[in-house]
Amino acid sequence: MKRFSELIQQLETSNKTNDKIAALVDYFSNADDRDKPYVIAMFTGKKPKRPVNTALLRAWAIERSEIPAWLFAESYSSVGDLSETIALVLPPPALVTDRKLHEWINDLAALTGKPDEQKKEFILNAWNSLDTQQRFIFNKLISGNFRIGVSHKMLVNALAKQSNTDSNKIMHSIMGKWQPDQISYEELIAGAHVNTDNSWPYPFCLAYALEVNPEDLGEESLWQAEWKWDGIRGQIVKRNGELFIWSRGEELVTDQFPELHFLRDELPDGIVLDGEILSVKDGNVQVFSILQQRLNRKTINKSQLNDAPVGFYIYDILEYEAADIRERPMSARREILELVASRFKTKDVAILSPVVQFKTWEELTKIRTKSREMNSEGIMLKRLDSLYHSGRKRGDWWKWKINPYTVDTVMIYAQKGSGRRANFYTDYTFAVRDGEKLITIAKAYSGLTDKEIKEVDAFVKRNAVEKFGPVRTVKPELVFEIAFEGIAESKRHKAGLALRFPRIARWRKDKKAEEINTLDDLRQLLNSTLS
């Protein structure tokens, strides 16, 4: 437990990814082997059943620390975390223990169903033998809510580095079915419980943004144009009877999209497809915000399946008949792809991303202006003779996005930045007008030059009205044009809607606060994208 406690402390005291990965690598190199699978389970959200409820824990902590309940409540509101409050209010431990993390977890699991008196005795004894930091962790083990800023990806990268194993293999392995008490760390890393060779994805081929006129790309006939879809880039792998869906974040998302599981039966073995996971209803691509309802969920209910049905728009084929075909020209790959897609018995779910036909660049420029109507972000241009590259390579693939939406807003809050910009107010919150009121609509960090940042900083320092911790309320005077990629309904935001990828397009020194957009303007835009 001590070693794990140190790990948590290291993870909490740095906000640099590299430091965190180094701490994780160090932990997985030195910790007790039996603890390691439990830590992986914990960090990937495999939660054991909660053996003791919160009300009891709280009551026992109050009793043991001999303070009135109201004082405990005051302390809790100051700390903001129940596990930590309990750890801090208890008297110092009288005993010591070198019990291992996995022993604590198993002991806690064994408490389930036991009478309260027995649970109490165990918990009080544990509290009395652990220091504050370890007590905090112990309390977190009970609640199972361990949020300490370690993403899935970060853990996978650390494990890959520690074990010198490919990160995709690790990802597949830890996403599989396993129990921490029945598998060793080595087995888990080696993927003994799964066949990691089956899932193996390829690196995605990525495109740069087109910064020149399409005319500069040369002969039209050398290029293929497609819509640029705004969904989740994905790779579908079918090998030896197993189906895997990878997202571009190199995460396995197979279980999240049951609509695509028919491909297990309908795709031949030894095939890898590249495409976009989109929400598609009645043959039309939906806006990203609808797809969003389907993301990062452990379970999916009927209404979600109904409201946001998922489809896969196929761009490319990377493996066919168990052979890597990325070195063949795109036109040849496309022919194979068309053949594969034509054999699907299930129609309209996994379809070829349509090729946009055009004769001249001028014609394509015109077609591109219709992108929004199809809920597309613009046009993709791919050279017909291009290979499927690993990662980003200039020249063969271009994304030619349409201009973003914009809205004129006024700045109402400012906060100091971090790192290089820690001394300046660089993080702003913007509002639009809603009748007499101003209502916040977006927060943005970037988009200004250093010179502009200094100017805004000086304004904030002179015009701060109120102070809430690090946040300053400022006189609503500076108007900024905010660019964004999409708009969605949101219950979490006061405005009832949220902007996607908001950033500062420019500082409108020419405009006054009276001239900014209204909430109604944005609502109208929202309705037009949904219809």
Added chain:
Amino acid sequence: MSLIKFTNKGIYCEQGDFYIDPWQPVNLAVTTHGHADHVKWGNKAYLCHELTRPILNQRLGPDLVIETLPYNKEISINGVKLSLFPAGHVIGSSQIRLEYKGEICVVSGDYKVEYDGISTAFEPVKCHTFVSESTFGLPIYKWQPQNLIFGQIKDWVSDNRDKGKTSVLVAYSLGKAQRLIKNLAEYGEIYVHNSIANLNEGFIRAGVDLPESIRITADLKKETLQQGLVIVPPALAEGKWIKTLQNAATGVCSGWMQVRAGRRWRSADAGFALSDHADWPGLLSAIKATEAETVFVTHGFTATFSKYLNEIGIYSEEVKTQYGIEEEEAAEKPIAEAI
């Protein structure tokens, strides 16, 4: 009639016609200690402990009218007997004991009960009325013994050295900085910011047994600091100067580091819950030792702490003062920009 009154200028003793730690200019300011929220510029005269004099001269100017006292020596002002007792908060910090017609009142300013190795150890004083702080007046604040915390700091510094990093400790120039120097001196050279060096010189001239530290000057090569130990005040912790240090790790020394949210908020690489204020058990034991009938709580978690005292049978009231507001911030700012 009560010996002290809480007025809009500060704590007033009418019988003696003087103020304790006033925040507006008065004729005579009896001063508990040299932190900026307890002593302001502009009073006609100051009365404080002899070790607080160099602090006032350093911070408020050389031409002040200052009268000093050692601890435990009684004088009389307009018939009110006044004496100073160590508060253990920072060097020179004093509890002000007032006695008039058998009525005793003690104003403690800021205090801590654990001896820190450099400020004269806190001494409980029996009284009828006690004026207390409650900066850390919640039961979540229970300090570890300081030898353990210094052990952690030393481990951290040596770990940084192993990794080729410079250790930057963030601590108040008055109090925490001297405490760190005293306890870490044998651990190698310590480089300090101007504001700390200035105070240290004053203390050494006044006879305080303070180990040497090196002032960081503009011509000091950054490489000299490499893998070393540096102490800077909080106002500099996020400043430009720290950023110019190659490979620095910052460690904040403050009672607020007891709570994870406090550690995260400061975005430091490490937090050490080392405080110059009494923790929860410290506040309670100090107050009980005074045997006071009435306790006024001036700053910190005043409402909560006062309510708790009443529940355990000690009559208490919270009073509004200007203490504890952004301690030292005012004093550090101009110096911070000078570097």
